[in-house]
Amino acid sequence: MAEEQVKEEGGKSGGKKKLIFILIPVILLLIGGGAGAYFFLTHKKKESTKQMVVAPQKLGVMYDLGSFLVNLADKNANTYAKVSITLELSNEKVQQEVVKRLPIIKDAVINLLSSKTYDEIRTPEGKEELRLELIKRINAILVTGGVQNIYFTQFIVQSM
Structure with a gap:
């Protein structure tokens, strides 16, 4: 066992x-x-x-629109924005049209910038919204083509 x-x-x-x-x-x-x-x-x-x-991404034709110094739409404070803008255009024809319509384009940029408040454009989201609005307004002015993108080469907002 x-x-x-x-x-x-x-x-x-x-x-x-x-x-x-x-x-x-x-x-x-x-x-x-x-x-x-x-x-x-x-x-x-x-x-x-x-x-x-x-x-690599193919860039369009670049056009320096210059700097804009505007009072912002804030009622209770003195606020200013200094913005330098470069346009990316689809081709050379559009660049020639931009030169012809430069006063109209600059007026549209100044009017749009001055309609904004400090709080609307101080955030990254606000800047992106401004970029899209500018593209839309400038493209409405141009006939031969359009703005592909807008680059802010300087963006200063100051409240006094």
Whole structure:
């Protein structure tokens, strides 16, 4: 009877050893496969990001509109804005039209800037909204093409 117990215990430990010898390689294989897949996928994302960054963007024709110093629309405070603007135009024809219509364009810029309050244009969101409004107004003046983008090369807002 003692011999039977020894055989049974030996059989149980042998089965456990077989199970361990089978599970360890399977677990290692799963971990290795998961790690390989992770590195493969993240490496692909990095390459595609690099390709997107490398592609240069074609710029349009640049035209310096100059600097504008205006009183803002704040009623209770003396507020000023000094803004320098460069237009990105779609082509040379548009640049020629901008030169012809320069007084009208500058008037539109001054009117729009003076209608804004300090709080409306001091935030990045406010500047972006102003940029979009300027593009819309200037494009309404131009016939042969349009403004692709506006760059603020100087933007100072002061409240006294």
